[in-house]
Amino acid sequence: MSDIHQVVIVGSGPAGYTAAIYAARAQLSPIIYEGSVTAGGALMNTTEVENFPGFPAGVMGPDLMDSMRAQAEKFGAKLITDDIIEMDLSGEIKVLKDGSGNELRAKAVILATGSAYKEIGLENEKRLSGRGVSWCATCDGFFYRQKTVAVVGGGDSAMEEANFLTRFADKVVVIHRREALRASKIMADRAHANPKIEFIWNTEVIDVLGEQSMNALKLRNLQTGEESEMAFDGLFVAIGHLPRSELLIGQVDLDLEGYVKVDERSTRTNLKGVFACGDLVDHTYRQAITAAGTGCEAALDAERFLAGH
Ligand code: NAP
Numbered sequence: 415m416s417d418i419h420q421v422v423i424v425g426s427g428p429a430g431y432t433a434a435i436y437a438a439r440a441q442l443s444p445i446i447y448e449g450s451v452t453a454g455g456a457l458m459n460t461t462e463v464e465n466f467p468g469f470p471a472g473v474m475g476p477d478l479m480d481s482m483r484a485q486a487e488k489f490g491a492k493l494i495t496d497d498i499i500e501m502d503l504s505g506e507i508k509v510l511k512d513g514s515g516n517e518l519r520a521k522a523v524i525l526a527t528g529s530a531y532k533e534i535g536l537e538n539e540k541r542l543s544g545r546g547v548s549w550c551a552t553c554d555g556f557f558y559r560q561k562t563v564a565v566v567g568g569g570d571s572a573m574e575e576a577n578f579l580t581r582f583a584d585k586v587v588v589i590h591r592r593e594a595l596r597a598s599k600i601m602a603d604r605a606h607a608n609p610k611i612e613f614i615w616n617t618e619v620i621d622v623l624g625e626q627s628m629n630a631l632k633l634r635n636l637q638t639g640e641e642s643e644m645a646f647d648g649l650f651v652a653i654g655h656l657p658r659s660e661l662l663i664g665q666v667d668l669d670l671e672g673y674v675k676v677d678e679r680s681t682r683t684n685l686k687g688v689f690a691c692g693d694l695v696d697h698t699y700r701q702a703i704t705a706a707g708t709g710c711e712a713a714l715d716a717e718r719f720l721a722g723h
Pocket of ligand 1: 463464465533534566567568569570571572574591592595596597598618652653654655698699700701
C-alpha cells in the first residue's frame, strides 16, 4: 500500500458506491473503504425502497446496495470492508490509516461516511440499548412478536419503522412531540390506516424504565406537563440522523451541526483534493437518489481536480 492512489473513497452507501462507479469508469482505480460494520450504509437496515427511480415494483434496500457495489466492482473499484480510523487531509498527498494498520496515500479523497442514528439522549436509553431499546426495526423487530412496542419520532423513518413492526408486534404506539407528523403524506396515511398503530401526540419520552431489560417508558405531555408511565416491551428510536463526521473534526470545515461544508454548487471542501457527498453534507434532502447524485458529482469533481494536477 505504499503507492500513491488517485482517489480513495471513505464510506459506502449510495453516495460512496456511485462515486466509486464513476471514478472507476474514469480509470482512476478508486479504493473504497466500505466500513467494517456499516458497509452499504443506512439502506442496509431498510426494507423496501419504493421511490428509487427505475424500480417500479420497489427494491429491497440491501439488494439495491449489493447491485451498486457489484457495479462499482465490475468497473474496477477496489472494495475494502474496513474502516478508515485516521486521516491527514491537509497536504497535497492525503494520508489515511485503516483499521488493520495499513497506511494509504492518495491525491484525492471523497468523503461519504453518511450519518448515524440520533439518540434521545437519556441515560437509560443507552444503558438499555440492545435490551429493549433499538434504532433498527428491520434488525430487531423479529424479537417483538405479539408484543407492544413504542416508536419515537414523527418523520418518514418513524412511520417506516412503525409499519414494519406491525408484522410482528400486536400493537405499535407512535409517540411524537408535536400534533402533526413531519412524514410524507403517503407514509403518514399508511400508518394512520394501519389498525395496529396508535398515536400519542404532544408527548416526549423522559425516561426508559427497567432493570435487565426495558419494561416501561416515562412520558411527559408537553401541553399539560403531566407525567405518566406506560408499559412497553420495546422502544424504537427513529428521530433522525447525525452526520458521521467525528474523524473530520479539525480537518475539513464543518457547520455547527457537524455536516461537512462544501462550495455550493460542488462537492469541494475547504481542502484541495478533498470532496464530500451524501448524508455527510446534506441537511435537506437525504434521499438515496440525492446521495447517489452527489456521489456522482464528487467523482466528477475529483476527476477534474486530478486532470488539472
Ligand atoms: P426527520 O424527517 O428529520 O424526522 C425526525 C422526527 O423525529 C421529527 O418528527 C422530529 O420531530 C423528531 N425528533 C427529532 N429529534 C427528536 C427528539 N430529540 N425527541 C423526540 N423527537 C425528535 O428524520 P427521518 O424520519 O429520519 O427522515 C430523514 C430523511 O430521510 C427525510 O428526508 C425522509 O423523507 C427520508 N426518509 C425517507 C424514507 C422513504 O421515503 N421511504 C424513509 C425514511 C426516511 P419534529 O417533527 O417535531 O421536528
